Amino acid sequence: MLLGSQRVNAQGHLEIGGCDTTALAAEFGTPLYVMDEGQIRDNCRRYKAVFAERYPKNDVSFASKAYLNLAICKVVEQEGLSLDVASAGELYTAVKAGFPMEHVLLHGNNKSQQELEMALEYGVGRVVVDNLAELRQLAFLAKQSGKTQKVFIRVTPGIDPRTHRRIRTGQEDTKFGLSIATGAALEAVTEALGAAPHLEITGLHCHIGSQLLDSHTHEQAIDIMVGFLRKVADTTGWMPEDLDIGGGLGIRYVEAHQPPSYEEFADSVIGALTAALTKYDVPPPTLWQEPGRALMGEAGTTLYTVGVIKTVAIPEAPGTRIYVAIDGGLSDNPRPQLYDAVYECLNAGRAGEPKTQTVAVAGKHCETDILIQAAQIQRIETGDILAVQSTGAYNAVMASNYNRFPRPAGVFVADGAADLVSRRETLEDVLSLDIIPKRLA
Ligand SMILES: Cc1ncc(COP(=O)(O)O)c(C=O)c1O
Structure with a gap:
């Protein structure tokens, strides 16, 4: 399943928006939300166009709860869509991005x-x-x-x-x-x-x-x-x-x-x-x-670095389960825990090879945060980059600091270039709201 501009390049790596995802992981670190800007723009244009062709009196608002930051407001505005916001924070983001307020619904x-x-x-x-x-x-x-x-x-x-x-x-x-x-x-x-x-x-x-x-x-x-x-x-x-x-x-x-x-x-x-x-x-x-989802979901891919790989005995066939642990999980994608969401993934560095094994992709939180219960995947080793597809909607916007994890960075990729649209949180960011009352100091 390759979506949007995803393709396997000459090195056998997963490429999105003309960028090699293993190179993106090396440059920006992991976990990393990668958004395919070309696909987002194409989705916005096509969604508007298919309705306009059939029924001229139309207004399409992007539901920003699905994915929101200042950069996406610019893209949505440039593509001529309105914007749906559902909180002071979403509205303030639109204001700060200079989004035309007459095209905003609260x-x-x-x-x-x-x-x-x-x-x-x-x-x-x-x-x-x-x-x-x-x-x-x-x-x-x-x-x-x-x-x-x-x-x-x-x-x-x-x-x-x-x-x-x-x-x-x-x-x-x-x-x-x-x-x-x-x-x-x-x-x-x-x-x-x-x-x-x-x-x-x-x-x-x-x-x-x-x-x-x-x-x-x-x-x-x-x-x-x-x-x-x-x-x-x-x-x-x-x-x-x-x-x-x-x-x-x-x-x-x-x-x-x-x-x-x-x-x-x-x-x-x-x-x-x-x-x-x-x-x-x-x-x-x-x-x-x-x-919301229909415009952004398939345009997003999350990159993780594979850490510990563990094989455990299980009572049912085939008798063992391979746990592939990644450097994120519940804090960057709570959807599997919230509503049993399912995903597919691939080994970004071996994307051209056949998927030969079934593994459980596990997060690293203090919960049983299994991101994918039975993922079909290529050969995979510690240090490889795992790419989880269709994470463009209700992922970055739902990220938390559980276990005091800094939230991941996000990039837009298009025409072989990658631009940061939200920087990775630092440990200092995570602590920045904490206060020690004088009496405890
Ligand atoms: C009022 C309203 N509009 C639009 C949406 C976007 O839905 P979807 O992402 O499924 O398109 C939602 C999602 O919860 C919503 O509550």
């Missing part, structure tokens, strides 16, 4: 006053309101500031996507949004309309889940959402101009994952939208989307 199920005030101060394009308390607080703050804030209301379509329970959000039993079924969503829309001129509601939002490997649930959600647009119009006299269906398209973590291509996904989404607009007699809204 999310969150429990936004703080500081976050709402920041939204007003910086002039974000939309606040996606999650609940009635937030709606009232935002209306009050907008009135105080003398500004009008555009908002979406986040609603729960009440469908259960087939994905891991920790990344499901479309079902009734969720902390996110307001239920269509109970009438809570309609109540919030009515109240938002009454909060003019401080709030200007322009549309409705839903997000049903993540790593979805078919478009079935999106199609269901679109039918429910468009039906709700009709109901809103009939009840309030106001027809929403914007319909945001969130993100969710899955990626290939392992060869067995076969998500729809962008083109197939766009065919399904726009097909479902067009059918629902006819069915409910609704004028075409602007379609907003917030893909």
Whole structure:
């Protein structure tokens, strides 16, 4: 499974963006997050283009929770996408990167006053309101500031996507949004309309889940959402101009994952939208989307250095297990522990050789942090560089300092050059927030 610009070079090494990954490991150290900038740009352009070809009224926001730093804000802006942020920290990153604030959406199920005030101060394009308390607080703050804030209301379509329970959000039993079924969503829309001129509601939002490997649930959600647009119009006299269906398209973590291509996904989404607009007699809204994983996931590869290799006896066949320990693990990629995420890997220095053995790739934390339970891999020795694929989304952004590990560096690679986009933390960085109270000194 080679993704994006990954290829095996003349030396038999894994190359990404024209850079030999073993050379990247030598130059920048490991663990190292390598992002294929060409693939990211291509993904952003293609995602926008396939939808624009099928349905011209479009807005694609990159969901920055998947991968965020100052450099990616520049790339996303240059590719003409909007940006979805979900915290003060994500919003502040966008501000510092000079991202155009009118193209930013602020999310969150429990936004703080500081976050709402920041939204007003910086002039974000939309606040996606999650609940009635937030709606009232935002209306009050907008009135105080003398500004009008555009908002979406986040609603729960009440469908259960087939994905891991920790990344499901479309079902009734969720902390996110307001239920269509109970009438809570309609109540919030009515109240938002009454909060003019401080709030200007322009549309409705839903997000049903993540790593979805078919478009079935999106199609269901679109039918429910468009039906709700009709109901809103009939009840309030106001027809929403914007319909945001969130993100969710899955990626290939392992060869067995076969998500729809962008083109197939766009065919399904726009097909479902067009059918629902006819069915409910609704004028075409602007379609907003917030893909995260689908834009960044396959563009990321994490490089590790192999340390201890240990063979242990196990009761089941083949009677032994080989543990290949790497110089990272839970702190740079918590996804296997969080939701049983699966990955493929290869020996970066022997990428052209056949995968002849099965090993368990183990982290070095004080947990049983197995990154890959049964990895097919080439011959591997201590000191080799192990490359784990599809780590571009929900990895660097989820990194922690567990066991006081400094967080890894990140580079963008393109056209044979590598640029640092986040430097490796030092041990001093890790200690930099600690304070010894005087009485303990
Ligand atoms: C509101 C919202 N939009 C977009 C996304 C991005 O989802 P994905 O990375 O699956 O595209 C998420 C992910 O949790 C989300 O909560």
